[in-house]
Amino acid sequence: MRSAKDFFRPLAVGAPAPLREVPFRPSRMIHFFDPGNEKMAAKVPALVSEVDVLLGNLEDAVAADRKEAARAGLVKTARATDFGGTQLWTRINSLDSPWALDDLVTLVTEIGDRLDVVMVPKVEGPQDIHYVDRLLAQLEAKAALTRPILVHAILETAAGVTAVEEIAAASPRMQGISLGPADLAADRRMKTTRVGGGHPGYLVREDPGGRAPRATYQQDLWHYTLARMVDACAAHGILPYYGPFGDIQDTTACEDQFRNAFLLGCVGAWSLHPVQIGIARRVFSPAPQEVAWARRVIAAMGDGTGAVMIDGKMQDDATYKQCRVVAELADALAARDPELARAYAEATEEAAR
Numbered sequence: 001m002r003s004a005k006d007f008f009r010p011l012a013v014g015a016p017a018p019l020r021e022v023p024f025r026p027s028r029m030i031h032f033f034d035p036g037n038e039k040m041a042a043k044v045p046a047l048v049s050e051v052d053v054l055l056g057n058l059e060d061a062v063a064a065d066r067k068e069a070a071r072a073g074l075v076k077t078a079r080a081t082d083f084g085g086t087q088l089w090t091r092i093n094s095l096d097s098p099w100a101l102d103d104l105v106t107l108v109t110e111i112g113d114r115l116d117v118v119m120v121p122k123v124e125g126p127q128d129i130h131y132v133d134r135l136l137a138q139l140e141a142k143a144a145l146t147r148p149i150l151v152h153a154i155l156e157t158a159a160g161v162t163a164v165e166e167i168a169a170a171s172p173r174m175q176g177i178s179l180g181p182a183d184l185a186a187d188r189r190m191k192t193t194r195v196g197g198g199h200p201g202y203l204v205r206e207d208p209g210g211r212a213p214r215a216t217y218q219q220d221l222w223h224y225t226l227a228r229m230v231d232a233c234a235a236h237g238i239l240p241y242y243g244p245f246g247d248i249q250d251t252t253a254c255e256d257q258f259r260n261a262f263l264l265g266c267v268g269a270w271s272l273h274p275v276q277i278g279i280a281r282r283v284f285s286p287a288p289q290e291v292a293w294a295r296r297v298i299a300a301m302g303d304g305t306g307a308v309m310i311d312g313k314m315q316d317d318a319t320y321k322q323c324r325v326v327a328e329l330a331d332a333l334a335a336r337d338p339e340l341a342r343a344y345a346e347a348t349e350e351a352a353r
């Protein structure tokens, strides 16, 4: 483990200094596209204003014989697109694959000045982050980059889940972590065949002796992992995300899964198809009434200490802090999303009347 004194030193001579805090940039949806698929890549310019993050995916869902085309396609798209305030991320191939090294070398040296975050799949422990950290520093120095590229880990192995706190703490480059429910299910030998979401067989049943038939209640397969991931991220000042929801047609269940993640502390989720973009925008933006309420509590609480009653509900230092989380998120999103800014202003005015 690096000494605390060295933690914020660049890992290569000439590499940019690591950031001391992860900047909060809206990332309600990390929109995946295959950069080697010309039809999909052609949609990128039109998606820039629709999404918070565009991610050129090089790993799973890109066939083995299309890996190089995808990498070249991402270089081309990154150079040809004006991303404005929208972030550009990539998901490289896993570190045990023959492609990961070339992914990093090519992308950092050719489009490193445009890349915000590198997502690393199948992270098993801090050693994987340390490997990427040093390599990125060497490549940043070579490419004379002036700002560090951040790293995002996918939690999709049992080893990764058991080491999630160490992964979150492994480097000042760590931006966040996403849940990878498909690979995690396979790695854990769960008996599911889906990408995220619930399962009708994972349930609890009402006790006997009451109504017949006895009611059953579906449980959330992902709650334990997601909650553990959110705590690890919050404890280390990085951002947690729900990952993908694979049943593209089931927009209702997708919305439910995203909302559970939002309420639990996640800042965004992946959109795999254009139909999921609007769902993520709706779910990961606090509702205008919640924002108006949060602003009202903050105004009533003055310096944030003591206790007051608002509409029959006790408010104190702790509810003030919760309201600040909601209000500060709303401010950050409103700065990027004028429609949302209007809705928040209207709801706040209405609540003050």
Ligand SMILES: CC(=O)SCCNC(=O)CCNC(=O)[C@H](O)C(C)(C)COP(=O)(O)OP(=O)(O)OC[C@H]1O[C@@H](n2cnc3c(N)ncnc32)[C@H](O)[C@@H]1OP(=O)(O)O
Pocket: 031, 032, 033, 034, 039, 040, 043, 057, 060, 061, 182, 183, 195, 244, 248, 271, 272, 273, 274
């Ligand atoms: C477990 C994991 O690792 S998840 C992450 C890896 N998986 C991915 O990245 C998958 C990304 N998504 C996709 O590949 C596709 O959305 C698929 C294969 C799921 C479905 O694709 P299609 O069968 O083409 O869907 P559909 O016919 O509904 O598409 C409608 C339109 O949206 C386009 N589209 C679909 N997905 C995307 C996307 N992610 N980004 C941009 N455009 C897209 C299609 O090209 C199509 O365009 P058209 O109307 O001009 O023909």
Ligand SMILES: CC(=O)C(=O)O
Pocket: 060, 121, 154, 156, 179, 180, 181, 182, 183, 184, 195, 243, 244
């Ligand atoms: C997200 C991802 O890669 C998975 O679910 O496997």
Ligand SMILES: [Mg+2]
Pocket: 060, 121, 156, 180, 182, 183
């Ligand atoms: Mg995976």
